[in-house]
Amino acid sequence: MTKLEQLKERLAVISDLNGATAVLGWDQQTYMPPGGAAARAEQLATLGRLAHESLISDEIGALLEGASAEATGSDGDSEETCLLRVVRRDYEKACKVPPALVAEIARATSLGMEVWVQARKESNFSLFQPAFQKIVDLQRQLAHCLGFEESPYDALLDQYEPGMRKSELVRIFSELEAGLVPLVQSISERIDRVDDGLLRQTYSEAAQWEFGLEAARCLGYDFQRGRQDKSVHPFTTSFSVNDVRITTRVDQQFLPTALFGTLHECGHALYEQGISQELERSPLASGASLGIHESQSRLWENLVGRSRGFWKFFFPRLQQSFPKNLHDVSLESFYRAINRVEPSLIRVEADEVTYNLHVLLRFNLESALVEGRLALADLPEAWNASMKALLGVTPPDDARGVLQDVHWSNGLIGYFPTYSLGNVLSVQLFERVKAEIPRLAAPSEGGNFTALLDWLRQHIHQHGRKFLPSQLVERATGSALQAAPYLRYLREKYSEIYL
Amino acid sequence: MTKLEQLKERLAVISDLNGATAVLGWDQQTYMPPGGAAARAEQLATLGRLAHESLISDEIGALLEGASAEATGSDGDSEETCLLRVVRRDYEKACKVPPALVAEIARATSLGMEVWVQARKESNFSLFQPAFQKIVDLQRQLAHCLGFEESPYDALLDQYEPGMRKSELVRIFSELEAGLVPLVQSISERIDRVDDGLLRQTYSEAAQWEFGLEAARCLGYDFQRGRQDKSVHPFTTSFSVNDVRITTRVDQQFLPTALFGTLHECGHALYEQGISQELERSPLASGASLGIHESQSRLWENLVGRSRGFWKFFFPRLQQSFPKNLHDVSLESFYRAINRVEPSLIRVEADEVTYNLHVLLRFNLESALVEGRLALADLPEAWNASMKALLGVTPPDDARGVLQDVHWSNGLIGYFPTYSLGNVLSVQLFERVKAEIPRLAAPSEGGNFTALLDWLRQHIHQHGRKFLPSQLVERATGSALQAAPYLRYLREKYSEIYL
Numbered sequence: 002m003t004k005l006e007q008l009k010e011r012l013a014v015i016s017d018l019n020g021a022t023a024v025l026g027w028d029q030q031t032y033m034p035p036g037g038a039a040a041r042a043e044q045l046a047t048l049g050r051l052a053h054e055s056l057i058s059d060e061i062g063a064l065l066e067g068a069s070a071e072a073t074g075s076d077g078d079s080e081e082t083c084l085l086r087v088v089r090r091d092y093e094k095a096c097k098v099p100p101a102l103v104a105e106i107a108r109a110t111s112l113g114m115e116v117w118v119q120a121r122k123e124s125n126f127s128l129f130q131p132a133f134q135k136i137v138d139l140q141r142q143l144a145h146c147l148g149f150e151e152s153p154y155d156a157l158l159d160q161y162e163p164g165m166r167k168s169e170l171v172r173i174f175s176e177l178e179a180g181l182v183p184l185v186q187s188i189s190e191r192i193d194r195v196d197d198g199l200l201r202q203t204y205s206e207a208a209q210w211e212f213g214l215e216a217a218r219c220l221g222y223d224f225q226r227g228r229q230d231k232s233v234h235p236f237t238t239s240f241s242v243n244d245v246r247i248t249t250r251v252d253q254q255f256l257p258t259a260l261f262g263t264l265h266e267c268g269h270a271l272y273e274q275g276i277s278q279e280l281e282r283s284p285l286a287s288g289a290s291l292g293i294h295e296s297q298s299r300l301w302e303n304l305v306g307r308s309r310g311f312w313k314f315f316f317p318r319l320q321q322s323f324p325k326n327l328h329d330v331s332l333e334s335f336y337r338a339i340n341r342v343e344p345s346l347i348r349v350e351a352d353e354v355t356y357n358l359h360v361l362l363r364f365n366l367e368s369a370l371v372e373g374r375l376a377l378a379d380l381p382e383a384w385n386a387s388m389k390a391l392l393g394v395t396p397p398d399d400a401r402g403v404l405q406d407v408h409w410s411n412g413l414i415g416y417f418p419t420y421s422l423g424n425v426l427s428v429q430l431f432e433r434v435k436a437e438i439p440r441l442a443a444p445s446e447g448g449n450f451t452a453l454l455d456w457l458r459q460h461i462h463q464h465g466r467k468f469l470p471s472q473l474v475e476r477a478t479g480s481a482l483q484a485a486p487y488l489r490y491l492r493e494k495y496s497e498i499y500l
Numbered sequence: 501m502t503k504l505e506q507l508k509e510r511l512a513v514i515s516d517l518n519g520a521t522a523v524l525g526w527d528q529q530t531y532m533p534p535g536g537a538a539a540r541a542e543q544l545a546t547l548g549r550l551a552h553e554s555l556i557s558d559e560i561g562a563l564l565e566g567a568s569a570e571a572t573g574s575d576g577d578s579e580e581t582c583l584l585r586v587v588r589r590d591y592e593k594a595c596k597v598p599p600a601l602v603a604e605i606a607r608a609t610s611l612g613m614e615v616w617v618q619a620r621k622e623s624n625f626s627l628f629q630p631a632f633q634k635i636v637d638l639q640r641q642l643a644h645c646l647g648f649e650e651s652p653y654d655a656l657l658d659q660y661e662p663g664m665r666k667s668e669l670v671r672i673f674s675e676l677e678a679g680l681v682p683l684v685q686s687i688s689e690r691i692d693r694v695d696d697g698l699l700r701q702t703y704s705e706a707a708q709w710e711f712g713l714e715a716a717r718c719l720g721y722d723f724q725r726g727r728q729d730k731s732v733h734p735f736t737t738s739f740s741v742n743d744v745r746i747t748t749r750v751d752q753q754f755l756p757t758a759l760f761g762t763l764h765e766c767g768h769a770l771y772e773q774g775i776s777q778e779l780e781r782s783p784l785a786s787g788a789s790l791g792i793h794e795s796q797s798r799l800w801e802n803l804v805g806r807s808r809g810f811w812k813f814f815f816p817r818l819q820q821s822f823p824k825n826l827h828d829v830s831l832e833s834f835y836r837a838i839n840r841v842e843p844s845l846i847r848v849e850a851d852e853v854t855y856n857l858h859v860l861l862r863f864n865l866e867s868a869l870v871e872g873r874l875a876l877a878d879l880p881e882a883w884n885a886s887m888k889a890l891l892g893v894t895p896p897d898d899a900r901g902v903l904q905d906v907h908w909s910n911g912l913i914g915y916f917p918t919y920s921l922g923n924v925l926s927v928q929l930f931e932r933v934k935a936e937i938p939r940l941a942a943p944s945e946g947g948n949f950t951a952l953l954d955w956l957r958q959h960i961h962q963h964g965r966k967f968l969p970s971q972l973v974e975r976a977t978g979s980a981l982q983a984a985p986y987l988r989y990l991r992e993k994y995s996e997i998y999l
Binding site for chain 1: 780
């Protein structure tokens with residue numbers, strides 16, 4: 002066996018462990034009875050530790066060296082070259098972090114989650130502050146272990162969005178802020194032009210479930226290689242290129258929850274199902290970054306799923322599923338209802354226009370925390386002031402303000418911006434698709450998404466983690482990430498609805 | 501840390517890997533989409549290999565020695581002593597088998613399963629014969645690696661029923677044969693005294709499911725630490741003492757399938773849920789043997805579930821669940837229907853009286869194969885002759901004869917007898933319970949099984965794998981395993997119904 006083959010064999014074992022971890026995580030959130038929690042935590046910890054130990058082993062280091070020596074002169078885009086680059090990156094990063102720090106972070110975030118749940122319940126940030134301080138301190142330590150050039154925030158961000166820098170985020174978010182704040186203000190003055198009361202009737206759970214499955218099937222989600230189940234928080238998970246599962250939750254009193262939840266997760270799942278079979282059981286068999294992943298979920302959820310063209314085909318079907326609720330509703334009323342904009346307190350409930358301002362706020366605050374420019378004691382006030390400035394609303398309490406998201410309690414700092422990167426990229430990709438395949442300007446003609454999915458598979462999905470996000474964007478669109486198309490899309494779409 | 505503590509830590513990791521394996525296996529049989537099969541096989545192979553490598557490692561060997569040295573003088577029944585004895589047994593057995601043989605067995609049974617499916621489809625034993633010959637040869641090799649005193653069959657049997665010998669099985673089965681063959685003959689002459697047509701109506705799947713859940717709850721199955729799902733072949737699996745799951749299948753045209761399937765699996769699950777919490781994450785946290793396990797499933801399925809006392813309470817409730825099917829059926833007709841006896845071709849469909857003759861046949865044939873007293877080419881003929889002698893029926897083809905069970909194709913030789921050991925033991929235990937708690941003579945008075953379950957927990961469940969099956973039986977009943985109570989039970993019950 003060559004060194005490369007030996008390396009691949011060891012990586013396949015790590016991939017198996019990660020796949021098993023994903024199955025255990027899926028079960029934990031879908032079917033596990035409450036009593037199973039303690040043992041599951043142990044099982045997940047053991048699998049995680051074994052995978053980590055396998056990755057940072059001396060054998061992997063030696064095989065990487067050996068395989069690289071064998072590979073001199075091969076094509077820079079070949080699977081082999083990409084694999085070696087990605088594994089070296091993973092290996093070096095993993096080796097930089099002392100096991101003691103990993104363990105301390107695990108303890109601190111486990112406690113942090115617990116304390117956060119209680120603090121949010123009591124809507125009292127000061128209860129969470131000490132645990133969060135510990136988490137921030139450890140994340141700063143982590144950043145210093147990982148290394149950075151400009152800001153410790155870069156090191157954290159890089160875990161979720163390889164190659165991205167805070168300085169580039171500042172540039173993108175400045176453009177977004179300049180475009181979005183006035184747009185939100187204009188819409189706020191005309192807020193009652195759109196009514197979404199029709200979405201807030203009682204919609205049968207069974208019919209919602211069936212419709213979601215049907216829509217997912219139409220989008221191209223392969224149920225021979227996936228399935229949908231229920232969970233409290235919707236997610237997509239992959240155990241293999243050929244077993245990619247989504248979950249959703251159903252709110253009988255609010256139709257969009259399950260409907261757009263399914264389209265969103267379906268977008269993630271189409272990405273994972275579209276990864277080349279040849280990358281199976283290798284570290285390349287996953288998404289290139291969280292931002293690229295989110296570009297896929299948002300593309301299907303918003304650019305396809307909240308478009309007129311989509312509902313031209315699907316609305317008659319939706320009416321058939323819910324005759325009592327929708328028989329006298331027009332396509333146009335429905336289209337406007339699902340695109341209602343309202344500045345609100347809670348990120349996860351935010352519409353397309355206001356969503357990125359929620360993310361911007363978190364980016365500003367968390368980067369200030371990591372760079373030591375903001376003290377934790379001042380965070381709630383900074384949060385509320387920023388909400389007022391960006392969205393014109395003020396949280397009445399911490400639960401609906403600084404304590405609303407689970408991320409920070411879980412040690413996820415540098416994660417939020419990937420949501421906005423995904424939104425921005427989704428439009429840039431979609432514009433490119435429309436330029437190349439003009440008939441896709443009105444997506445879902447006849448409920449057939451094959452051409453769109455094929456384009457995405459060819460330019461994004463199949464490559465898995467072979468390229469850095471910036472390379473992938475450049476290859477797919479011919480340019481770097483740009484906020485302008487996204488802002489133009491929002492302005493056009495929402496001017497027509499509101500102005 | 502003491503050597504014992506270090507050993508326990510390593511065993512806990514193996515336990516985590518086995519727990520993860522069980523989750524992956526459960527998912528495979530309940531929810532996995534077809535596309536997931538190939539990756540799942542890899543993941544299961546990797547987890548199995550890691551668990552095996554961890555067990556046979558030099559570290560475990562050294563820690564076993566060290567811990568044993570520390571433990572001199574401690575109580576023979578203590579958790580510690582039992583743990584060391586069980587682990588030494590597991591370790592020594594695992595070390596005796598060369599990895600190459602393990603791999604060859606895995607390959608041969610994987611192929612064997614495939615070939616068996618095809619052979620059964622075509623009802624042609626000769627298609628299966630070469631693959632089966634390989635499996636038998638490898639099992640004989642395995643037996644020689646494991647070592648034995650009297651028969652190579654003992655070594656194979658010991659994997660499923662630690663400490664059991666073929667010679668003891670011969671004694672028990674001789675008694676069973678002598679008692680059962682005439683009983684079956686007498687009943688066969690009066691076969692039309694019982695009609696089970698009422699069970700063969702259309703019973704709604706949803707109502708069957710609900711009734712099964714309710715019955716399981718009444719028995720004492722804890723749904724906070726378990727759940728029921730559907731699968732093609734019903735099974736019980738444990739990921740932890742606090743996460744023990746059952747599955748069932750529902751046949752809308754035959755009520756007993758799901759009903760008694762649930763009670764049977766529930767019996768297995770009550771055992772696993774009843775293991776002492778202190779054994780969690782140790783190799784002692786599972787059943788003592790397959791025979792002991794089957795004694796629990798059969799006790800709840802047959803001695804409780806097919807008794808008059810049980811249905812005195814549950815039949816009115818069953819009538820409420822299926823008013824159309826059962827409103828004019830008497831308790832007595834129902835009791836007789838669920839206890840109908842008929843000599844038939846298929847083991848898994850057999851009643852209480854004929855079941856053990858199916859097992860006896862397999863025991864006779866497989867022990868003859870392993871001991872080289874029977875050539876594979878003669879197996880179908882031997883099967884058919886034996887069916888005629890024991891049950892008075894002759895298979896019209898191999899599919900309904902020698903090819904009906906999956907076990908042999910899977911390398912499971914020495915496994916079948918545990919079914920009969922369980923049947924025999926179930927009555928011996930139940931008699932003991934009734935002697936100690938006279939009011940349990942009529943089980944389920946008021947649908948409350950607490951006293952029965954408590955007795956089983958105290959005498960069987962809590963101990964997990966601490967004791968050998970024979971020790972456990974001796975401790976619980978005061979004597980060795982005996983066939984007489986079982987034969988007496990069958991004679992009394994079925995004389996009253998048939999004679």
